[in-house]
Amino acid sequence: MPNPEGEFSQIPLPHSTIRPIGVYALSGLAADGNHLLAVDAIRGYLVRIDPHTNNTTILNPHHVGEWIGVSGLSVWEDTFWFAKGQEAIWCDRQTLTPTVFTRLPYPVTGVAVSDLLVYVSCQKSGYIHIFDRTTGESTGRIPQPGVGCETLVLHNDALWVADRAEQTVYCLDRTTGDLKFSALTPFSSPTGIAFYYPTDGAEPICYVVYADEEPYIRDDPNAKSPYQLTFRDRTFIHPLYFHHEPEAHYTLSNGFAIELSYVEELLPLEAVALNQVEWRIALPSNTLRQRVRHVEAIGCECTIEEQDGQKVAVFKFDKLAPNQGGLLGWKAVIEMYGLKYSLSPDDIDDRLTLPAELAQLYLVDDDDLAMDTDTMIQAAKEAVGTETNVLRKMLKIRNYVYDRLSYGIQPKIDTPDIALARGVGSCGEYVGVLLALARLNGIACRTIGRYKCPPYPDRRQVPLQPDFNHVWLEFYIPGIGWLPMESNMDDTIERGPYPQRFFMGLAWYHTEIGKGISFEKMKAIDKPEHLSMGDLAINHICFRILDELMPS
Numbered sequence: 001m002p003n004p005e006g007e008f009s010q011i012p013l014p015h016s017t018i019r020p021i022g023v024y025a026l027s028g029l030a031a032d033g034n035h036l037l038a039v040d041a042i043r044g045y046l047v048r049i050d051p052h053t054n055n056t057t058i059l060n061p062h063h064v065g066e067w068i069g070v071s072g073l074s075v076w077e078d079t080f081w082f083a084k085g086q087e088a089i090w091c092d093r094q095t096l097t098p099t100v101f102t103r104l105p106y107p108v109t110g111v112a113v114s115d116l117l118v119y120v121s122c123q124k125s126g127y128i129h130i131f132d133r134t135t136g137e138s139t140g141r142i143p144q145p146g147v148g149c150e151t152l153v154l155h156n157d158a159l160w161v162a163d164r165a166e167q168t169v170y171c172l173d174r175t176t177g178d179l180k181f182s183a184l185t186p187f188s189s190p191t192g193i194a195f196y197y198p199t200d201g202a203e204p205i206c207y208v209v210y211a212d213e214e215p216y217i218r219d220d221p222n223a224k225s226p227y228q229l230t231f232r233d234r235t236f237i238h239p240l241y242f243h244h245e246p247e248a249h250y251t252l253s254n255g256f257a258i259e260l261s262y263v264e265e266l267l268p269l270e271a272v273a274l275n276q277v278e279w280r281i282a283l284p285s286n287t288l289r290q291r292v293r294h295v296e297a298i299g300c301e302c303t304i305e306e307q308d309g310q311k312v313a314v315f316k317f318d319k320l321a322p323n324q325g326g327l328l329g330w331k332a333v334i335e336m337y338g339l340k341y342s343l344s345p346d347d348i349d350d351r352l353t354l355p356a357e358l359a360q361l362y363l364v365d366d367d368d369l370a371m372d373t374d375t376m377i378q379a380a381k382e383a384v385g386t387e388t389n390v391l392r393k394m395l396k397i398r399n400y401v402y403d404r405l406s407y408g409i410q411p412k413i414d415t416p417d418i419a420l421a422r423g424v425g426s427c428g429e430y431v432g433v434l435l436a437l438a439r440l441n442g443i444a445c446r447t448i449g450r451y452k453c454p455p456y457p458d459r460r461q462v463p464l465q466p467d468f469n470h471v472w473l474e475f476y477i478p479g480i481g482w483l484p485m486e487s488n489m490d491d492t493i494e495r496g497p498y499p500q501r502f503f504m505g506l507a508w509y510h511t512e513i514g515k516g517i518s519f520e521k522m523k524a525i526d527k528p529e530h531l532s533m534g535d536l537a538i539n540h541i542c543f544r545i546l547d548e549l550m551p552s
Helices: 356-362 374-384 390-404 416-422 427-440
Strands: 026-032 035-040 045-049 056-058 071-076 079-084 087-092 098-103 110-113 117-122 127-132 138-143 150-155 158-163 168-173 179-184 190-196 205-219 227-239 242-245 250-266 274-282 290-298 303-307 310-320 327-341 445-452 470-477 481-485 520-523 537-549
Touching: 026 150, 026 205, 026 227, 035 071, 035 190, 035 227, 071 150, 071 190, 079 110, 079 117, 098 117, 098 127, 117 150, 150 190, 158 190, 168 190, 179 242, 179 250, 179 327, 250 274, 250 290, 274 327, 290 310, 310 327, 327 537, 356 445, 374 390, 374 416, 374 427, 390 427, 390 470, 416 427, 427 445, 427 470
Parallel strands: 026 071, 026 190, 071 110, 110 150
Antiparallel strands: 026 035, 035 045, 045 056, 071 079, 079 087, 087 098, 110 117, 117 127, 127 138, 150 158, 158 168, 168 179, 190 205, 205 227, 242 250, 250 327, 250 537, 274 310, 274 520, 290 327, 303 310, 445 470, 470 481
16 A cells, blocks of 8 residues: 655654652653752752763752752752642752751642753642742732643743643743643643753753652562562653644644554454445545555555545455454554643634534534523533633633533433533543534534554554544634544543643644544345444554654
Protein backbone atom coordinates (compact mmCIF):
# COMPACT_ATOMS: atom_id res chain seq x y z
CA MET A 1 0.00 0.00 0.00
CA PRO A 2 1.48 3.40 -0.89
CA ASN A 3 2.09 5.94 1.81
CA PRO A 4 -0.88 8.36 1.55
CA GLU A 5 0.72 11.34 3.24
CA GLY A 6 4.46 11.22 2.60
CA GLU A 7 7.35 11.08 5.02
CA PHE A 8 7.83 13.61 7.82
CA SER A 9 11.27 14.68 8.97
CA GLN A 10 12.31 14.00 12.52
CA ILE A 11 14.38 16.43 14.56
CA PRO A 12 16.84 14.50 16.75
CA LEU A 13 16.46 15.23 20.45
CA PRO A 14 19.59 16.65 22.08
CA HIS A 15 18.63 15.70 25.63
CA SER A 16 17.03 12.74 27.34
CA THR A 17 15.49 11.70 30.63
CA ILE A 18 17.54 12.30 33.79
CA ARG A 19 17.13 9.62 36.45
CA PRO A 20 18.75 10.77 39.72
CA ILE A 21 20.15 7.97 41.84
CA GLY A 22 18.85 7.08 45.30
CA VAL A 23 15.81 9.40 45.44
CA TYR A 24 12.12 8.66 45.91
CA ALA A 25 9.92 11.70 45.18
CA LEU A 26 11.57 14.88 43.93
CA SER A 27 9.71 18.12 44.49
CA GLY A 28 10.96 21.44 43.21
CA LEU A 29 13.71 21.94 40.67
CA ALA A 30 16.37 24.60 40.14
CA ALA A 31 19.32 25.14 37.83
CA ASP A 32 22.70 25.85 39.40
CA GLY A 33 25.59 26.27 36.97
CA ASN A 34 26.35 22.91 35.38
CA HIS A 35 23.98 21.05 37.68
CA LEU A 36 20.34 20.76 38.63
CA LEU A 37 19.10 20.92 42.21
CA ALA A 38 16.02 19.22 43.66
CA VAL A 39 14.57 18.10 46.98
CA ASP A 40 13.47 14.58 47.86
CA ALA A 41 10.38 15.41 49.92
CA ILE A 42 10.25 11.90 51.43
CA ARG A 43 13.86 11.56 52.56
CA GLY A 44 14.60 15.27 53.04
CA TYR A 45 17.57 15.20 50.68
CA LEU A 46 18.69 18.38 48.94
CA VAL A 47 20.42 16.86 45.91
CA ARG A 48 22.71 18.12 43.18
CA ILE A 49 22.34 16.24 39.90
CA ASP A 50 24.67 16.06 36.93
CA PRO A 51 22.28 16.07 33.94
CA HIS A 52 24.83 14.28 31.75
CA THR A 53 25.61 11.34 34.05
CA ASN A 54 22.70 11.20 36.56
CA ASN A 55 25.33 11.38 39.32
CA THR A 56 23.57 12.53 42.49
CA THR A 57 25.10 14.22 45.55
CA ILE A 58 23.30 14.94 48.83
CA LEU A 59 24.14 18.50 49.88
CA ASN A 60 22.49 18.43 53.33
CA PRO A 61 23.57 15.11 54.91
CA HIS A 62 23.29 16.60 58.44
CA HIS A 63 20.00 18.47 57.93
CA VAL A 64 17.72 15.97 56.18
CA GLY A 65 15.06 16.08 58.90
CA GLU A 66 14.51 19.79 58.36
CA TRP A 67 13.97 19.27 54.61
CA ILE A 68 11.33 16.52 54.72
CA GLY A 69 8.15 17.76 53.06
CA VAL A 70 9.88 20.62 51.24
CA SER A 71 8.68 21.67 47.77
CA GLY A 72 9.15 24.49 45.27
CA LEU A 73 12.95 24.91 45.36
CA SER A 74 14.45 28.14 44.00
CA VAL A 75 17.98 29.57 43.96
CA TRP A 76 18.83 33.25 44.33
CA GLU A 77 22.53 34.18 44.42
CA ASP A 78 23.92 32.46 47.56
CA THR A 79 20.55 31.43 49.03
CA PHE A 80 18.04 28.59 48.66
CA TRP A 81 14.33 29.35 48.79
CA PHE A 82 11.60 26.75 49.27
CA ALA A 83 8.12 26.06 50.62
CA LYS A 84 7.28 23.93 53.63
CA GLY A 85 3.90 23.73 55.29
CA GLN A 86 2.42 27.22 55.39
CA GLU A 87 5.79 28.97 55.16
CA ALA A 88 8.09 30.29 52.46
CA ILE A 89 11.65 29.84 53.76
CA TRP A 90 15.13 30.86 52.70
CA CYS A 91 18.56 29.76 53.91
CA ASP A 92 22.20 30.46 53.22
CA ARG A 93 23.53 27.73 50.96
CA GLN A 94 26.60 27.25 53.16
CA THR A 95 25.02 26.96 56.61
CA LEU A 96 21.55 25.78 55.50
CA THR A 97 20.07 27.55 58.52
CA PRO A 98 16.36 28.14 57.69
CA THR A 99 14.76 31.58 58.02
CA VAL A 100 11.02 32.07 57.58
CA PHE A 101 10.34 34.70 54.92
CA THR A 102 6.54 34.70 55.16
CA ARG A 103 3.69 32.59 56.46
CA LEU A 104 0.30 32.16 54.81
CA PRO A 105 -2.97 30.85 56.32
CA TYR A 106 -2.79 27.78 54.02
CA PRO A 107 -0.04 25.43 52.77
CA VAL A 108 2.29 26.82 50.11
CA THR A 109 3.86 24.73 47.35
CA GLY A 110 6.06 26.92 45.18
CA VAL A 111 8.53 29.81 45.47
CA ALA A 112 10.25 31.88 42.77
CA VAL A 113 12.66 34.73 43.50
CA SER A 114 13.92 37.76 41.57
CA ASP A 115 16.09 40.68 42.62
CA LEU A 116 13.02 42.59 43.86
CA LEU A 117 10.12 40.16 44.33
CA VAL A 118 9.22 36.76 45.75
CA TYR A 119 6.34 34.74 44.27
CA VAL A 120 4.62 32.19 46.52
CA SER A 121 1.92 29.80 45.22
CA CYS A 122 -0.90 28.62 47.47
CA GLN A 123 -3.41 26.14 46.08
CA LYS A 124 -6.07 26.57 48.76
CA SER A 125 -6.16 30.35 48.44
CA GLY A 126 -6.17 30.02 44.64
CA TYR A 127 -3.48 32.68 44.21
CA ILE A 128 0.20 33.25 43.61
CA HIS A 129 1.13 35.84 46.24
CA ILE A 130 3.79 38.46 45.52
CA PHE A 131 6.08 39.95 48.18
CA ASP A 132 8.86 42.52 48.30
CA ARG A 133 12.06 40.50 48.69
CA THR A 134 13.79 42.97 51.02
CA THR A 135 10.89 43.95 53.29
CA GLY A 136 8.64 40.90 53.07
CA GLU A 137 5.63 43.16 52.50
CA SER A 138 2.83 41.92 50.24
CA THR A 139 2.71 43.77 46.92
CA GLY A 140 -0.21 41.93 45.30
CA ARG A 141 -1.38 38.57 44.02
CA ILE A 142 -2.36 36.90 40.76
CA PRO A 143 -4.76 33.97 40.29
CA GLN A 144 -3.29 30.51 39.98
CA PRO A 145 -3.75 29.39 36.35
CA GLY A 146 -4.72 25.84 37.39
CA VAL A 147 -6.40 24.01 40.23
CA GLY A 148 -3.53 21.85 41.53
CA CYS A 149 -0.35 22.26 43.55
CA GLU A 150 1.92 24.58 41.58
CA THR A 151 5.68 25.15 41.50
CA LEU A 152 7.27 28.26 39.99
CA VAL A 153 10.30 29.62 38.18
CA LEU A 154 11.15 33.00 36.66
CA HIS A 155 12.63 32.98 33.16
CA ASN A 156 12.87 35.58 30.37
CA ASP A 157 10.82 38.08 32.34
CA ALA A 158 7.93 35.60 32.60
CA LEU A 159 6.57 33.52 35.47
CA TRP A 160 6.45 29.81 34.58
CA VAL A 161 4.11 27.56 36.53
CA ALA A 162 4.01 23.75 36.64
CA ASP A 163 0.66 22.43 37.88
CA ARG A 164 0.60 18.86 39.16
CA ALA A 165 -3.14 18.21 38.72
CA GLU A 166 -3.38 19.98 35.38
CA GLN A 167 -0.35 18.16 33.88
CA THR A 168 0.44 21.54 32.39
CA VAL A 169 3.14 24.22 32.29
CA TYR A 170 1.86 27.82 32.07
CA CYS A 171 3.78 30.87 30.91
CA LEU A 172 2.40 33.99 32.62
CA ASP A 173 3.09 37.70 32.49
CA ARG A 174 4.91 38.11 35.79
CA THR A 175 3.25 41.47 36.51
CA THR A 176 -0.37 40.95 35.52
CA GLY A 177 -0.64 37.17 35.63
CA ASP A 178 -2.08 37.13 32.09
CA LEU A 179 -1.65 33.78 30.35
CA LYS A 180 0.75 33.90 27.41
CA PHE A 181 0.43 30.22 26.58
CA SER A 182 0.36 26.79 28.17
CA ALA A 183 1.75 23.37 27.24
CA LEU A 184 0.78 19.87 28.31
CA THR A 185 3.59 17.83 29.84
CA PRO A 186 4.28 14.37 28.38
CA PHE A 187 4.07 12.73 31.83
CA SER A 188 1.63 13.16 34.70
CA SER A 189 2.34 14.75 38.10
CA PRO A 190 4.92 17.48 37.35
CA THR A 191 6.37 18.71 40.65
CA GLY A 192 8.99 21.25 39.59
CA ILE A 193 10.31 23.28 36.68
CA ALA A 194 13.65 24.92 35.86
CA PHE A 195 15.55 26.36 32.91
CA TYR A 196 19.04 24.93 32.49
CA TYR A 197 21.72 26.72 30.46
CA PRO A 198 24.12 24.29 28.72
CA THR A 199 27.83 25.05 28.93
CA ASP A 200 28.14 25.11 25.13
CA GLY A 201 25.98 28.25 24.94
CA ALA A 202 23.01 26.47 23.37
CA GLU A 203 19.44 27.51 24.04
CA PRO A 204 18.22 26.94 27.61
CA ILE A 205 16.44 23.67 28.28
CA CYS A 206 13.13 23.62 30.10
CA TYR A 207 13.36 20.68 32.50
CA VAL A 208 10.37 19.37 34.43
CA VAL A 209 10.59 16.95 37.35
CA TYR A 210 7.89 14.34 37.96
CA ALA A 211 6.99 12.32 41.05
CA ASP A 212 4.33 9.66 41.29
CA GLU A 213 3.64 6.06 42.19
CA GLU A 214 3.40 3.25 39.66
CA PRO A 215 1.84 -0.18 40.09
CA TYR A 216 3.95 -3.26 39.49
CA ILE A 217 3.84 -7.01 40.11
CA ARG A 218 6.08 -8.02 43.02
CA ASP A 219 7.39 -11.55 43.24
CA ASP A 220 7.19 -12.70 46.88
CA PRO A 221 8.46 -16.31 47.08
CA ASN A 222 7.28 -16.66 50.71
CA ALA A 223 3.64 -15.87 49.92
CA LYS A 224 1.03 -18.48 49.01
CA SER A 225 0.30 -16.39 45.93
CA PRO A 226 3.79 -15.13 44.96
CA TYR A 227 2.70 -12.46 42.45
CA GLN A 228 1.29 -9.44 44.25
CA LEU A 229 0.15 -6.04 42.99
CA THR A 230 1.89 -3.21 44.82
CA PHE A 231 3.19 0.32 44.21
CA ARG A 232 6.60 1.97 44.11
CA ASP A 233 7.83 5.56 43.93
CA ARG A 234 8.83 6.84 40.52
CA THR A 235 10.62 10.14 39.99
CA PHE A 236 12.70 11.55 37.13
CA ILE A 237 13.50 14.74 35.20
CA HIS A 238 12.62 15.19 31.55
CA PRO A 239 12.99 18.07 29.06
CA LEU A 240 9.78 19.80 27.98
CA TYR A 241 9.84 20.72 24.29
CA PHE A 242 7.18 23.06 22.98
CA HIS A 243 6.30 25.12 19.92
CA HIS A 244 3.88 28.03 20.34
CA GLU A 245 1.72 29.48 17.54
CA PRO A 246 0.46 32.78 19.02
CA GLU A 247 -1.72 33.75 16.06
CA ALA A 248 -3.50 30.38 16.13
CA HIS A 249 -3.67 30.29 19.95
CA TYR A 250 -2.18 26.82 20.38
CA THR A 251 1.00 25.16 21.62
CA LEU A 252 2.43 21.77 20.66
CA SER A 253 4.57 19.87 23.15
CA ASN A 254 6.63 16.66 23.28
CA GLY A 255 5.59 14.16 20.63
CA PHE A 256 6.21 10.51 19.90
CA ALA A 257 6.44 8.38 16.81
CA ILE A 258 3.88 5.63 17.30
CA GLU A 259 3.24 2.44 15.40
CA LEU A 260 -0.42 1.48 15.63
CA SER A 261 -1.95 -1.68 14.19
CA TYR A 262 -5.65 -2.41 13.96
CA VAL A 263 -6.55 -5.91 12.76
CA GLU A 264 -9.81 -7.83 12.52
CA GLU A 265 -9.48 -11.58 12.94
CA LEU A 266 -12.31 -13.39 11.12
CA LEU A 267 -13.89 -15.54 13.82
CA PRO A 268 -17.57 -16.05 12.96
CA LEU A 269 -19.99 -16.88 15.76
CA GLU A 270 -22.26 -18.61 13.28
CA ALA A 271 -21.79 -20.31 9.94
CA VAL A 272 -22.77 -17.68 7.40
CA ALA A 273 -21.85 -17.07 3.78
CA LEU A 274 -21.56 -13.50 2.49
CA ASN A 275 -21.12 -12.29 -1.06
CA GLN A 276 -19.71 -9.05 -2.47
CA VAL A 277 -18.32 -7.96 0.90
CA GLU A 278 -16.90 -4.45 1.44
CA TRP A 279 -15.19 -3.85 4.78
CA ARG A 280 -14.16 -0.25 5.52
CA ILE A 281 -11.84 0.78 8.38
CA ALA A 282 -10.94 4.43 8.94
CA LEU A 283 -7.26 5.39 9.09
CA PRO A 284 -5.55 7.81 11.50
CA SER A 285 -6.25 11.45 10.67
CA ASN A 286 -3.88 14.27 9.84
CA THR A 287 -4.48 17.13 12.29
CA LEU A 288 -2.59 19.98 13.97
CA ARG A 289 -1.10 17.51 16.45
CA GLN A 290 -1.03 14.28 14.48
CA ARG A 291 0.79 13.37 11.26
CA VAL A 292 0.58 10.10 9.33
CA ARG A 293 4.00 8.94 8.19
CA HIS A 294 3.21 5.56 6.66
CA VAL A 295 0.35 3.09 6.23
CA GLU A 296 0.41 -0.53 5.09
CA ALA A 297 -2.16 -3.30 4.89
CA ILE A 298 -2.14 -6.33 7.17
CA GLY A 299 -3.46 -9.75 6.14
CA CYS A 300 -5.26 -8.71 2.94
CA GLU A 301 -4.62 -6.13 0.26
CA CYS A 302 -6.76 -3.00 0.35
CA THR A 303 -7.25 0.30 -1.37
CA ILE A 304 -7.31 3.73 0.26
CA GLU A 305 -10.30 5.97 -0.40
CA GLU A 306 -11.14 9.45 0.80
CA GLN A 307 -14.42 10.00 2.63
CA ASP A 308 -15.36 13.52 3.77
CA GLY A 309 -11.69 14.48 3.83
CA GLN A 310 -10.64 11.37 5.79
CA LYS A 311 -8.67 8.34 4.60
CA VAL A 312 -10.33 4.91 4.77
CA ALA A 313 -8.87 1.45 4.11
CA VAL A 314 -11.29 -0.58 1.96
CA PHE A 315 -11.11 -4.40 1.85
CA LYS A 316 -13.21 -6.25 -0.73
CA PHE A 317 -14.05 -9.95 -0.92
CA ASP A 318 -16.05 -11.74 -3.60
CA LYS A 319 -17.18 -14.16 -0.92
CA LEU A 320 -16.68 -14.96 2.75
CA ALA A 321 -17.36 -18.63 3.32
CA PRO A 322 -18.90 -20.07 6.53
CA ASN A 323 -16.31 -20.30 9.33
CA GLN A 324 -13.65 -18.74 7.09
CA GLY A 325 -10.53 -17.51 8.88
CA GLY A 326 -8.33 -14.59 7.99
CA LEU A 327 -6.89 -11.24 9.00
CA LEU A 328 -7.63 -7.80 7.62
CA GLY A 329 -6.45 -4.45 8.88
CA TRP A 330 -3.70 -1.88 8.74
CA LYS A 331 -0.53 -0.73 10.44
CA ALA A 332 0.34 2.96 10.58
CA VAL A 333 3.29 4.99 11.82
CA ILE A 334 2.10 8.36 13.12
CA GLU A 335 3.50 11.34 14.95
CA MET A 336 1.40 12.40 17.94
CA TYR A 337 2.07 15.56 19.99
CA GLY A 338 0.55 17.25 23.00
CA LEU A 339 -1.80 20.07 22.01
CA LYS A 340 -3.14 22.89 24.17
CA TYR A 341 -5.16 25.91 23.08
CA SER A 342 -4.87 29.14 25.08
CA LEU A 343 -8.13 30.93 24.37
CA SER A 344 -10.16 33.20 26.62
CA PRO A 345 -13.79 34.28 26.19
CA ASP A 346 -12.50 37.69 25.06
CA ASP A 347 -10.88 35.99 22.06
CA ILE A 348 -14.30 34.88 20.80
CA ASP A 349 -16.28 37.12 18.45
CA ASP A 350 -19.88 36.58 19.56
CA ARG A 351 -21.15 38.32 16.42
CA LEU A 352 -20.11 35.36 14.26
CA THR A 353 -22.67 32.62 13.66
CA LEU A 354 -22.37 28.90 13.01
CA PRO A 355 -22.14 28.05 9.28
CA ALA A 356 -25.38 26.53 7.98
CA GLU A 357 -23.70 23.32 6.76
CA LEU A 358 -22.30 22.64 10.24
CA ALA A 359 -25.66 23.36 11.85
CA GLN A 360 -27.29 20.76 9.59
CA LEU A 361 -24.71 18.15 10.56
CA TYR A 362 -23.91 18.86 14.20
CA LEU A 363 -26.95 20.44 15.85
CA VAL A 364 -29.26 17.48 15.23
CA ASP A 365 -30.06 14.30 17.15
CA ASP A 366 -28.42 11.76 14.85
CA ASP A 367 -27.22 9.24 17.45
CA ASP A 368 -29.94 8.51 20.03
CA LEU A 369 -29.12 11.63 22.05
CA ALA A 370 -32.65 11.98 23.51
CA MET A 371 -32.57 15.69 22.71
CA ASP A 372 -36.37 15.84 22.58
CA THR A 373 -36.90 14.55 26.13
CA ASP A 374 -37.92 16.83 28.99
CA THR A 375 -34.87 15.64 30.96
CA MET A 376 -32.36 16.86 28.39
CA ILE A 377 -34.23 20.05 27.49
CA GLN A 378 -34.36 21.09 31.13
CA ALA A 379 -30.74 20.09 31.72
CA ALA A 380 -29.65 22.16 28.72
CA LYS A 381 -31.26 25.24 30.23
CA GLU A 382 -29.81 24.63 33.71
CA ALA A 383 -26.32 23.98 32.37
CA VAL A 384 -25.71 27.39 30.76
CA GLY A 385 -28.15 29.69 32.54
CA THR A 386 -28.00 33.13 30.93
CA GLU A 387 -24.49 32.72 29.46
CA THR A 388 -24.10 33.69 25.79
CA ASN A 389 -20.34 33.35 25.12
CA VAL A 390 -19.71 30.05 23.33
CA LEU A 391 -16.52 29.21 25.22
CA ARG A 392 -18.04 29.93 28.62
CA LYS A 393 -21.17 27.98 27.66
CA MET A 394 -19.13 24.91 26.74
CA LEU A 395 -17.14 25.05 29.96
CA LYS A 396 -20.34 25.45 32.00
CA ILE A 397 -21.86 22.45 30.21
CA ARG A 398 -18.77 20.36 30.95
CA ASN A 399 -18.80 21.32 34.64
CA TYR A 400 -22.56 20.69 34.86
CA VAL A 401 -22.06 17.15 33.52
CA TYR A 402 -19.10 16.55 35.84
CA ASP A 403 -21.21 17.63 38.81
CA ARG A 404 -23.89 15.09 37.95
CA LEU A 405 -21.99 12.09 36.58
CA SER A 406 -19.36 9.78 38.02
CA TYR A 407 -17.29 7.49 35.83
CA GLY A 408 -18.16 3.80 35.65
CA ILE A 409 -18.09 1.07 33.00
CA GLN A 410 -21.60 0.02 31.97
CA PRO A 411 -22.73 -3.19 30.21
CA LYS A 412 -24.12 -1.05 27.39
CA ILE A 413 -24.30 2.61 26.41
CA ASP A 414 -27.63 4.12 27.40
CA THR A 415 -29.17 7.29 26.03
CA PRO A 416 -28.10 10.58 27.68
CA ASP A 417 -31.34 11.03 29.62
CA ILE A 418 -30.95 7.60 31.25
CA ALA A 419 -27.24 8.15 32.00
CA LEU A 420 -27.93 11.58 33.52
CA ALA A 421 -30.70 10.19 35.73
CA ARG A 422 -28.49 7.28 36.80
CA GLY A 423 -25.59 9.56 37.74
CA VAL A 424 -22.92 7.12 36.53
CA GLY A 425 -21.61 6.83 32.98
CA SER A 426 -18.87 5.43 30.78
CA CYS A 427 -16.78 7.70 28.54
CA GLY A 428 -19.25 7.07 25.71
CA GLU A 429 -22.17 8.11 27.92
CA TYR A 430 -20.31 11.24 29.07
CA VAL A 431 -19.86 12.09 25.39
CA GLY A 432 -23.55 11.48 24.69
CA VAL A 433 -24.68 13.80 27.48
CA LEU A 434 -22.16 16.48 26.48
CA LEU A 435 -23.17 16.27 22.81
CA ALA A 436 -26.87 16.56 23.61
CA LEU A 437 -26.50 19.54 25.96
CA ALA A 438 -24.11 21.36 23.63
CA ARG A 439 -26.28 20.86 20.54
CA LEU A 440 -29.40 21.94 22.42
CA ASN A 441 -27.51 25.15 23.22
CA GLY A 442 -26.55 25.76 19.60
CA ILE A 443 -22.93 24.53 19.87
CA ALA A 444 -21.84 22.21 17.07
CA CYS A 445 -20.22 19.07 18.50
CA ARG A 446 -18.97 15.77 17.12
CA THR A 447 -17.42 12.60 18.46
CA ILE A 448 -13.73 11.85 17.86
CA GLY A 449 -11.13 9.39 19.04
CA ARG A 450 -11.14 5.63 19.17
CA TYR A 451 -8.11 4.55 21.17
CA LYS A 452 -5.45 5.95 23.46
CA CYS A 453 -1.89 4.71 23.41
CA PRO A 454 -0.98 3.39 26.87
CA PRO A 455 0.81 6.43 28.38
CA TYR A 456 4.23 4.89 28.99
CA PRO A 457 6.62 6.81 26.72
CA ASP A 458 9.67 5.30 28.42
CA ARG A 459 8.62 1.83 27.24
CA ARG A 460 9.99 1.95 23.74
CA GLN A 461 9.78 -0.75 21.09
CA VAL A 462 7.53 -3.06 23.12
CA PRO A 463 3.91 -3.99 22.28
CA LEU A 464 1.34 -2.02 24.30
CA GLN A 465 -2.35 -2.95 24.28
CA PRO A 466 -5.05 -0.47 25.37
CA ASP A 467 -7.54 -1.80 27.92
CA PHE A 468 -10.54 -0.09 26.33
CA ASN A 469 -11.51 1.98 23.36
CA HIS A 470 -12.09 5.63 24.17
CA VAL A 471 -13.98 8.58 22.70
CA TRP A 472 -13.99 12.30 23.32
CA LEU A 473 -15.45 15.23 21.37
CA GLU A 474 -14.75 18.41 19.47
CA PHE A 475 -16.83 21.58 19.64
CA TYR A 476 -16.91 24.35 17.06
CA ILE A 477 -16.42 28.06 17.72
CA PRO A 478 -17.18 30.40 14.79
CA GLY A 479 -14.05 32.24 13.73
CA ILE A 480 -11.80 29.74 15.56
CA GLY A 481 -12.71 26.24 14.38
CA TRP A 482 -12.91 22.83 16.03
CA LEU A 483 -11.51 22.53 19.56
CA PRO A 484 -10.97 19.23 21.43
CA MET A 485 -12.45 18.33 24.81
CA GLU A 486 -12.04 15.11 26.76
CA SER A 487 -15.18 13.28 27.85
CA ASN A 488 -14.49 12.33 31.47
CA MET A 489 -10.73 12.44 32.14
CA ASP A 490 -10.88 15.79 33.99
CA ASP A 491 -13.76 14.68 36.26
CA THR A 492 -11.25 14.00 39.05
CA ILE A 493 -12.49 16.01 42.05
CA GLU A 494 -15.92 15.51 43.62
CA ARG A 495 -17.94 18.67 42.85
CA GLY A 496 -14.82 20.42 41.52
CA PRO A 497 -12.94 22.56 40.92
CA TYR A 498 -12.09 20.52 37.83
CA PRO A 499 -8.82 20.62 35.92
CA GLN A 500 -8.91 22.09 32.41
CA ARG A 501 -5.92 20.17 31.06
CA PHE A 502 -8.06 18.46 28.38
CA PHE A 503 -10.50 21.33 27.82
CA MET A 504 -9.17 22.60 24.49
CA GLY A 505 -6.27 20.17 24.81
CA LEU A 506 -5.17 16.61 24.07
CA ALA A 507 -2.21 14.63 25.38
CA TRP A 508 0.27 12.99 23.02
CA TYR A 509 -1.37 9.58 23.56
CA HIS A 510 -4.79 10.52 22.14
CA THR A 511 -5.14 8.89 18.72
CA GLU A 512 -7.47 10.63 16.27
CA ILE A 513 -8.98 8.25 13.72
CA GLY A 514 -11.59 9.05 11.06
CA LYS A 515 -12.69 12.50 12.24
CA GLY A 516 -16.37 13.06 11.50
CA ILE A 517 -16.96 9.65 9.90
CA SER A 518 -17.76 6.12 11.10
CA PHE A 519 -14.72 4.18 12.25
CA GLU A 520 -15.69 0.83 10.73
CA LYS A 521 -18.43 -0.47 8.45
CA MET A 522 -19.13 -3.71 6.64
CA LYS A 523 -21.71 -4.43 3.96
CA ALA A 524 -22.61 -7.37 1.70
CA ILE A 525 -25.39 -7.92 -0.81
CA ASP A 526 -26.87 -10.75 1.29
CA LYS A 527 -25.96 -9.64 4.82
CA PRO A 528 -28.66 -10.63 7.37
CA GLU A 529 -30.02 -7.66 9.32
CA HIS A 530 -29.09 -9.16 12.69
CA LEU A 531 -25.47 -9.78 11.71
CA SER A 532 -22.86 -7.31 13.00
CA MET A 533 -19.11 -7.06 12.63
CA GLY A 534 -18.81 -8.34 16.21
CA ASP A 535 -20.49 -11.57 15.04
CA LEU A 536 -17.88 -12.06 12.35
CA ALA A 537 -14.56 -10.92 13.80
CA ILE A 538 -12.59 -9.98 16.88
CA ASN A 539 -10.29 -6.97 16.79
CA HIS A 540 -6.65 -6.72 17.86
CA ILE A 541 -5.15 -3.32 18.70
CA CYS A 542 -1.46 -2.82 19.41
CA PHE A 543 0.68 0.28 19.93
CA ARG A 544 4.45 0.49 19.81
CA ILE A 545 6.28 3.68 20.85
CA LEU A 546 9.22 4.12 18.49
CA ASP A 547 10.86 7.41 19.45
CA GLU A 548 10.36 10.81 21.04
CA LEU A 549 9.96 13.85 18.81
CA MET A 550 10.38 17.60 19.13
CA PRO A 551 7.52 19.74 17.78
CA SER A 552 8.50 22.17 15.06
